[in-house]
Amino acid sequence: MNEAKIAIRNYCLRYSDGVQALKNVDLDIHPNAINVLFGPAGGGKSSLLRSINRLIDMADAEETSGEILFNGKNILDKETDVSWLRRKIGMVFSRPIPLPKSIFENVAFGLEVAGEKDKDAIRATVERALRQAYLWEEVYDRLDDPGNSLSGGQQQRLCLARILAFEPQVIMLDEPTSALDPVITARIESLLQEIKKDITIIIAPHNMSQSARIADYASFFLQGELVEFGEGSKLFVNPQDQRTQDYVEGRFG
Amino acid sequence: MNTANKPGAITTRKVKDSFGYTLIHIISFFTILPIIGIVLYIIYNGAPTLTWDFLTSMPANGMKAGGILPAIVGTLYLTIGTAIFSVPLGVAAGIYLAEYAPHNNWTRIIRIAIISLAGIPSVVYGLFGLGMFVLFLKLGNSILSASLTLAIMTLPTIISTTEEAMRVVPERFRVVCGSLGATKWQGIRRIILPEAMPGILTGVILGLERAAGETAPILFTGATFFLPHLPTSPLDATMALPYHIFVISTQVPGMPLQIQFGSVLVLLIFVLIMNIWATTIRNRARRRRQW
Numbered sequence: 103m104n105e106a107k108i109a110i111r112n113y114c115l116r117y118s119d120g121v122q123a124l125k126n127v128d129l130d131i132h133p134n135a136i137n138v139l140f141g142p143a144g145g146g147k148s149s150l151l152r153s154i155n156r157l158i159d160m161a162d163a164e165e166t167s168g169e170i171l172f173n174g175k176n177i178l179d180k181e182t183d184v185s186w187l188r189r190k191i192g193m194v195f196s197r198p199i200p201l202p203k204s205i206f207e208n209v210a211f212g213l214e215v216a217g218e219k220d221k222d223a224i225r226a227t228v229e230r231a232l233r234q235a236y237l238w239e240e241v242y243d244r245l246d247d248p249g250n251s252l253s254g255g256q257q258q259r260l261c262l263a264r265i266l267a268f269e270p271q272v273i274m275l276d277e278p279t280s281a282l283d284p285v286i287t288a289r290i291e292s293l294l295q296e297i298k299k300d301i302t303i304i305i306a307p308h309n310m311s312q313s314a315r316i317a318d319y320a321s322f323f324l325q326g327e328l329v330e331f332g333e334g335s336k337l338f339v340n341p342q343d344q345r346t347q348d349y350v351e352g353r354f355g
Numbered sequence: 356m357n358t359a360n361k362p363g364a365i366t367t368r369k370v371k372d373s374f375g376y377t378l379i380h381i382i383s384f385f386t387i388l389p390i391i392g393i394v395l396y397i398i399y400n401g402a403p404t405l406t407w408d409f410l411t412s413m414p415a416n417g418m419k420a421g422g423i424l425p426a427i428v429g430t431l432y433l434t435i436g437t438a439i440f441s442v443p444l445g446v447a448a449g450i451y452l453a454e455y456a457p458h459n460n461w462t463r464i465i466r467i468a469i470i471s472l473a474g475i476p477s478v479v480y481g482l483f484g485l486g487m488f489v490l491f492l493k494l495g496n497s498i499l500s501a502s503l504t505l506a507i508m509t510l511p512t513i514i515s516t517t518e519e520a521m522r523v524v525p526e527r528f529r530v531v532c533g534s535l536g537a538t539k540w541q542g543i544r545r546i547i548l549p550e551a552m553p554g555i556l557t558g559v560i561l562g563l564e565r566a567a568g569e570t571a572p573i574l575f576t577g578a579t580f581f582l583p584h585l586p587t588s589p590l591d592a593t594m595a596l597p598y599h600i601f602v603i604s605t606q607v608p609g610m611p612l613q614i615q616f617g618s619v620l621v622l623l624i625f626v627l628i629m630n631i632w633a634t635t636i637r638n639r640a641r642r643r644r645q646w
Contacts, residue, residue, distance in 0.1 A: 160533055189536040199531045201546055202645040215537040215545070250645050264535060 106130035106171075107272060107302045108154060113168035115149055115158070123149040125326045127168070131272070131319075136294060136303045138317035138334060140310065142355040145323035147306040151274045154304070155191045156184045173271075189216060192265030196277035196308070198257035200249030205241050208249045208260055212268045227267050235263035236293060255286030262293070272302045280308035291316055310350065314338040322346045397620050404617030418581060418603055419611055423618050425582050429498075429593035430567055430625065432586065433577070436502025437566045441509040442559055448510075449517020449555070454543055473511035477571040480508045484576035499589040501577025508572055509562040516558020520551040525646055553640030560633040564626050570597040580606070596622040 108131035115124040124146045131137050139147040152158045154170060156177060169176045177187055189212065201208050209228040218224055228245075232238040237259040241252070249260055258278060265273055275294075279287040294303055294316065307313045313320060317334025322343070330337065330346040341347040349355050408422060415421030456462040484504030494500045524547045532542030570578075578598035586593045600618050603610045 155534065157530065157534055160530060184533075185536045185538055188534055193534045195527075195531070195534075199527050200645075201528060201531060202550055203546070211532075211537070211545070212535040215532075215535065215541045248645050268536065 105133075107133040107173070109171040110150070111169040111171065113153065113170060114166065115153060115163060116165045118162040118164040123326055124153070127328045129321055129328055129331060131302060131304055133302050134298055134300070135318035136298055136305060136316050138313045138320040139304065139306045139323055140313040140320060141323035141349065144325065146326040147323050148276050150323070151193065151276050151304065151306060154274060155188050155193055156182065157188070157193065159184065189268045190270055191272040191274060192268070192270040194258070194261050194265065194273065194275040194278045196280050198254060198261050198281070200252070200257050200260055203249060204246045205249050205252070205260060206245040209264050209267050212264060216268060231263040231267035234266045234297070235259040236289065237263055255282050255289070258282060258290065259293075266297070270301060272304065273297070275303070275305040277306055277308035279312065287312070310352070322349065324349070394623070397616060397623055400613070401616035401620030404613040405620055409617055410621070413583070414581070418607060419609065419614070423596070423599060423621065425585055425594040426596045426599040426618070427621065428585055429595040430597070432498050432593060433501055433505060433573065433595055434563050434567045436498055436589070437505040437509055438559070438563055440503055440506035441513055441562065445510050445513030446517050446555060448514045450521060450543065450548070452514065453518045453521035454539070454547070469511050469514055472507075473515070477508060477569050480504055480572040481575050483507070484572060489576055495590060496579070496592045497577050497590045498586060498593050499577070501573040501593070504572045504576045505566040505569065508569070509566045512562035512565070513559055516561075517551070517555045520554025520558065521547060523554070524550045553636050557633045557637045560629050560636075564629040567629070568597055568622065568626050570601050573598060596625065
């Protein structure tokens with residue numbers, strides 16, 4: 103087995119309103135695999151995702167403790183360059199949020215803020231990223247149209263292309279298909295299967311069936327606690343913990 | 356017992372409804388009546404005076420003849436001078452308050468100061484300008500002193516509208532910018548500020564429009580009764596439209612009425628153009644807005 107891409111060690115998070123979002127989480131994120139976080143709402147999945155790329159800095163986190171090791175380095179350190187971190191660990195949100203710019207500029211944005219000045223290089227990278235997200239064929243003749251002129255599914259692939267542009271090592275997706283129809287959802291799932299060869303995927307699906315469908319590894323979160331972790335093929339078929347079993351079988355949630 | 360269930364209640368309500376509606380129509384018409392009246396009255400009396408010659412020539416014969424060029428140029432200079440000082444400072448302060456300022460006593464004091472500043476009568480600004488810029492900083496009775504005074508008066512408007520314009524840009528864009536590796540300032544400069552720009556510009560123009568029309572703040576700081584030539588330096592005093600109107604309507608005996616009306620019409624058009632400009636920017640931005 104490969105070494106963990108991201109190793110979360112005894113991680114705790116409390117918000118300033120007193121809510122304990124995560125309690126003593128120990129979790130290994132496996133490289134070149136789809137790592138699923140699942141469980142009912144309020145379980146701490148989003149909070150964990152936002153901790154891994156330090157987006158939590160923008161919310162009002164009161165206290166964090168423990169370690170999150172990315173390639174062996176604790177990213178919770180004050181010295182971590184969060185801009186660098188967020189380029190290494192890209193994030194897709196539940197609702198597609200195109201920036202109020204053109205399709206092209208949406209994808210170019212991450213490169214430009216990283217300091218890329220070469221117009222030809224940006225153009226080439228934008229095309230590469232849009233192709234990788236299977237969006238190029240649909241938008242190549244209208245790259246200057248606003249990002250939100252696209253359909254919902256196209257917008258979500260645009261958001262994915264935006265991240266693929268800066269060649270991240272990890273992509274995190276927080277309920278990425280909750281606003282999309284089944285056909286588009288299937289396309290995005292197969293896209294994830296495609297890119298996991300090069301990129302580690304962490305995803306918090308919005309429903310059980312998607313979790314079971316795509317998980318190489320899965321972890322079950324309940325009220326801020328990691329209840330159970332295992333390979334997807336085993337965990338959904340034969341959960342060890344009673345609470346996991348109840349949730350998987352649909353007895354609550 | 357509910358009155359709505361009584362027979363005939365519906366017709367009664369309909370009558371009440373249409374009566375209220377008509378009443379509001381009539382009242383709102385009364386609010387615009389004075390504006391229409393004033394504008395029409397000034398256009399009617401001032402339009403004959405408004406020739407190219409009137410706009411581009413110097414006053415003659417003790418201001419009783421000739422044009423008002425130095426007053427127009429002076430007001431332009433004062434507006435530009437005000438903008439130079441108030442726009443960078445006001446926009447920067449607005450961005451700071453919207454994006455960076457923590458919620459503590461210090462920023463609370465700043466906010467209270469801004470609100471208080473907006474409520475100060477304009478003549479007090481004039482006296483402050485006299486004490487601060489004309490006398491203490493020895494800038495004299497000059498375009499510079501008057502611009503600085505007007506700039507301080509305009510600041511609260513520009514700061515508040517900038518802050519408000521930044522705040523209405525949805526938070527999700529800031530989060531997305533951050534998630535794409537942008538620093539806070541990169542996100543503000545590339546996404547938030549451009550989206551807020553139409554709102555900021557509207558505030559700036561409305562603030563400057565007020566500055567252009569004010570008399571009291573420039574009375575002691577830079578406006579002069581009469582100047583035989585155009586100002587050549589920021590340290591020159593200048594004629595200005597609002598003060599010129601005050602002078603020719605109260606200080607010069609035997610002043611021809613049509614020159615007074617002509618001058619008022621020019622100031623009115625100046626202010627109206629800025630107003631329409633601001634409205635156009637806002638409306639165009641609203642149509643283009645993607646959120």
